[in-house]
Amino acid sequence: MKTQNTIPKIVLTAIAIFVTILALFPLLWVIIAGFKEKTEVLATPFRFFPEQWRVTNYTDILSDAVFQQAMLITFGGAIVFAALTLLVNASAAYAFARLEFRFKGAIWLYVIMTMFIPGMAILLTSFIVVTKMGMLDTMGVLILPGIASAGHMFFMRQFYLNIPQSLEEAALIDGAGRIKIFTGIFIPMSFPVFVIVGIGAYLGYWNSFVWPTMTVTNIDLVQIMQYLYTFRSERSSEMGMLMAGSALSALPTIILFLIFQKYIISGIKISGLK
Amino acid sequence: MKKNWSQDNLSAYVLLSPILILLTIFVVIPFFYAIRVSFYDWSFYQESTFVGFRNFYMVITDRLFGEAVMVGLKFALMVVPSTLILAFLFANIVKGLGSRMASFVKTSVYIPTIISGIVASVIFVFIFDYVGGLANYVIGLFGYEPKGWLADVSTALPSIVAPAIWLGFGLTALIMLAGLLDIPENYYEAADLEGAGAFAKMRYITIPLMRNIFLFLMVTGFTANISQFELSLVMTNGGPLSVTTTPNLYIFNHFRNDVMVGNSIAASLLLFLVLGSISAIIFKVLNSEKAVDG
Numbered sequence: 001m002k003t004q005n006t007i008p009k010i011v012l013t014a015i016a017i018f019v020t021i022l023a024l025f026p027l028l029w030v031i032i033a034g035f036k037e038k039t040e041v042l043a044t045p046f047r048f049f050p051e052q053w054r055v056t057n058y059t060d061i062l063s064d065a066v067f068q069q070a071m072l073i074t075f076g077g078a079i080v081f082a083a084l085t086l087l088v089n090a091s092a093a094y095a096f097a098r099l100e101f102r103f104k105g106a107i108w109l110y111v112i113m114t115m116f117i118p119g120m121a122i123l124l125t126s127f128i129v130v131t132k133m134g135m136l137d138t139m140g141v142l143i144l145p146g147i148a149s150a151g152h153m154f155f156m157r158q159f160y161l162n163i164p165q166s167l168e169e170a171a172l173i174d175g176a177g178r179i180k181i182f183t184g185i186f187i188p189m190s191f192p193v194f195v196i197v198g199i200g201a202y203l204g205y206w207n208s209f210v211w212p213t214m215t216v217t218n219i220d221l222v223q224i225m226q227y228l229y230t231f232r233s234e235r236s237s238e239m240g241m242l243m244a245g246s247a248l249s250a251l252p253t254i255i256l257f258l259i260f261q262k263y264i265i266s267g268i269k270i271s272g273l274k
Numbered sequence: 275m276k277k278n279w280s281q282d283n284l285s286a287y288v289l290l291s292p293i294l295i296l297l298t299i300f301v302v303i304p305f306f307y308a309i310r311v312s313f314y315d316w317s318f319y320q321e322s323t324f325v326g327f328r329n330f331y332m333v334i335t336d337r338l339f340g341e342a343v344m345v346g347l348k349f350a351l352m353v354v355p356s357t358l359i360l361a362f363l364f365a366n367i368v369k370g371l372g373s374r375m376a377s378f379v380k381t382s383v384y385i386p387t388i389i390s391g392i393v394a395s396v397i398f399v400f401i402f403d404y405v406g407g408l409a410n411y412v413i414g415l416f417g418y419e420p421k422g423w424l425a426d427v428s429t430a431l432p433s434i435v436a437p438a439i440w441l442g443f444g445l446t447a448l449i450m451l452a453g454l455l456d457i458p459e460n461y462y463e464a465a466d467l468e469g470a471g472a473f474a475k476m477r478y479i480t481i482p483l484m485r486n487i488f489l490f491l492m493v494t495g496f497t498a499n500i501s502q503f504e505l506s507l508v509m510t511n512g513g514p515l516s517v518t519t520t521p522n523l524y525i526f527n528h529f530r531n532d533v534m535v536g537n538s539i540a541a542s543l544l545l546f547l548v549l550g551s552i553s554a555i556i557f558k559v560l561n562s563e564k565a566v567d568g
Contacts, residue, residue, distance in 0.1 A: 012370045019364055020382045026397045026440060027385065029408070033400070042406030092293040101286035111293065114301045116554055120501060120522050121546035124535050125304035125311060148296035178285035207390035209504060210526070225392045229508065232396060243400070246393045253388050261381050268448045 027250070034058055034244035041239040057244035067245060069220060070227040073139075075252060077223070078205040081143045085201035086194050089153040094182045096153070097160035098168065115150040127214055137218045142211070146204065152197050159193040160186060195263040199256060206253055224249050312540040322536075329540035339541055341516055342524035345431065349520060350499040352435045357442050358491060362484075364443075365450035380451070384444040391441070391504030398437040399424070399509050409433075424510050430518050434505050442498075446491055453487040454480065497549050521545050 029048070033041050034057050036050040061067050095101070096108060126145060135141040163186070171181050212223040222230075228249060232242055257264065312329050314322040333339050364383070368376050386394075401408045402423035410420035423433040457480065465475050503522035506512055512519035512527065519527075521541070528538040 007370075009370065009372075012367050013375060016364075016367050016371055016375065016379050019367075020379050023383045023386055023440070023443065026394075026401065026437075027389065029401075030393075030397045042400065042403050046406055046408055046411035088292040088296065091289040095286045095289040099282045099286040099289075101283045104286075107290060107294070110302075111297060114297050114305075116550045117301060117305050118497075118501060118542075118546055118549050120525060121539075121542045122301060122304035122308055123526075124529055124539055124542070125307040126300060129299065129304050129307065144296065145300040148293045148300070150297070153293060178282060179288065182289065203388055207392070209390070209392050225390055228392055228396065232508070239400075242396060246396045250389055250393055254385060257385065257388050258381070261384070265377075265380050265384065265448065268445070268452050 027247075030243050030250075031247040034240060034247050036240055036243075038238060038240040041243060057240040058248070061241050061245045061248065066219060066222065067227060070222050070224045071249070071252075073221060074206060074224040077139060077142055078202045080139075081147065081205040082198045082201040084143065084147045085149065085152060086198055088147050089149055089197065090156050090187070090190060090194070091182065092153045093156035094160055094186055097157045099178060111150050111153065113150075115154070123210070123214075130215060136215055137221060139221065141215045142221070142223065143205075145211070146201075146208075149201075152201070156190070156193055156197060159190070163189060192263055192267065195260050196267040199260055199264060202256065203253060308539050308543060311536055312543050314536055316536045316539075325536070329536040330544065332537055333541045333544060338516060338519070339521070339524060342519050342521045343545075345517065345519055346500040346502075346521045349431060349435065349438070349502065349518075350496050352432065353438045353442065353499045354492060354495040356435075357439050357446050357495060358488065360439070361443055361447035361450050361491075364447045365454055366480075368447070368451055369454050380448060383447055386440050387442070387444040389441065391502075392508060394437045394441055395505050395508035398433070398440075398505075401436075402433050402509075425514055427514050427517050430510055430514055434509055434518055437505055437509075438499060438502060442495065446495070449487065449491060450484070453484050457483050493552060493555075497552055501545075501549065 032049060035053045035055065036057075037052075037054065038057075040047075040050060092111070096104070130136060130141050130145065135144075167185060168181050171185060176184070207225060208223070209225040209229065212226045213229070216222060216226070228242070228245055231238075231245060235241070311322075313324060313326060315325045315328075316322040368379055371379065404410065404420060404422050404425075407423070409423055414420065421429060423429045461479050461483075462475055465479060470478070500520070501522050503520045503526060506518040506520055506523050507526070510518045512523050522545075525538045525542050525545070528541070529535060532538065
């Protein structure tokens with residue numbers, strides 16, 4: 001239908017496929033390098049595929065107790081973190097979107113203000129605060145500080161602002177309380193926005209490195225990115241295992257993304273940017 | 275009505291209390307604490323004394339901090355424009371594809387965005403390895419001698435730019451694509467009737483209508499990349515010399531090695547002033563534009 005393209009579609013498709021391969025290449029490479037012998041990972045001349053496919057790197061790292069523990073504890077932490085992020089920020093988003101209450105303007109300003117404080121500016125003093133609270137080396141120190149997020153709250157509020165007023169008016173007339181309306185009507189409707197914020201929170205937790213490095217030394221609580229970083233500096237000769245571990249550490253995230261990709265990709269909207 | 279109002283008050287405070295408590299403990303208190311500590315000679319091991327602006331003075335006059343800021347600027351100036359241009363070209367290509375192909379391409383290019391900085395660093399350290407790395411293999415095909423990419427002063431920073439572009443490309447391209455798809459098709463049809471060529475349409479329709487998206491991506495990209503430090507921490511640890519020490523890595527290294535944290539905090543607050551005002555300005559601009567749009 002569109003005739004405005006002067007470049008034939010086949011060329012566009014070819015370029016698009018080329019860029020796609022380029023974007024996926026580093027990831028494919030790390031996965032495939034995981035199947036190589038450890039001396040072969042960086043053998044000259046460069047070869048993309050292993051001479052012989054071996055699974056030993058993968059089985060070795062998977063049977064490493066610390067790796068297993070790190071994967072499990074990070075996954076569990078990320079799930080709890082994402083759930084709490086949704087609960088805390090959605091409650092606030094609903095209150096700001098739908099309720100009229102005293103000091104609303106001032107409280108709004110207080111919350112939004114925190115959006116402009118970059119993590120690095122408070123990294124050191126946050127560390128001092130959690131130290132004084134006796135939270136070091138607990139799951140709490142990994143999960144709690146990042147839950148409340150003005151950005152996530154703001155995003156969900158935009159979503160709630162677009163839900164028709166009539167829905168909750170009917171419930172109000174029936175005598176339902178506001179919190180009941182939030183849990184009974186708004187939360188069930190929130191699936192698309194919860195997917196986006198939930199995955200974002202999950203990713204933030206799963207990929208975090210600096211905060212766990214500062215606050216956790218207990219081997220039972222070591223997070224996956226921390227594990228990889230330490231592995232790299234302490235067992236630098238085990239390159240194949242490092243590749244396998246890196247690939248495996250990205251796997252849960254990629255699977256989650258592929259399951260929910262429809263929501264995430266369609267969630268990339270530009271409303272408010274026009 | 276009156277009764278409803280007071281009911282709302284209570285519900286609202288119940289709903290808001292978790293976010294307010296958490297933000298206060300983990301963001302607001304540390305922030306004001308940081309401001310206070312920046313005026314003190316604070317350490318974990320001794321009584322602190324008030325030193326006025328000495329921490330700030332020491333940071334500003336520290337040649338290494340100035341260098342770190344320059345590194346951060348250079349890094350962001352290499353990453354952001356190249357990401358934007360590549361993403362814009364790519365978004366235009368994807369727009370011309372059939373819908374099944376487009377959705378496959380969109381999903382695939384988004385995947386690097388969800389990869390952690392640590393894993394990206396591990397991968398690119400191998401890519402830039404002197405002996406068996408891909409980069410030297412590729413330049414070898416063109417007859418060039420192998421380089422020590424991450425160890426050479428002239429190539430270390432560009433080598434860290436590569437994974438940064440890789441990580442940021444997908445999301446940027448998809449935001450651009452959303453912007454392109456938002457431009458009404460009849461604008462282009464009208465231009466076709468006027469006999470406008472592809473270049474004229476790009477210049478007079480696409481680029482002006484994408485202005486705010488470019489602006490948004492530029493500012494968010496800029497603040498994100500100037501704050502980047504995982505890549506340089508893992509890939510080069512700031513070296514060689516300090517050509518890849520970004521401001522945040524400078525701060526982080528000080529925090530790891532110094533007893534006195536007042537300095538590092540003063541440095542991070544100075545950085546905050548710059549980054550915070552950039553974000554505030556963009557927020558303001560975007561918000562007012564939106565109001566005009568209705």
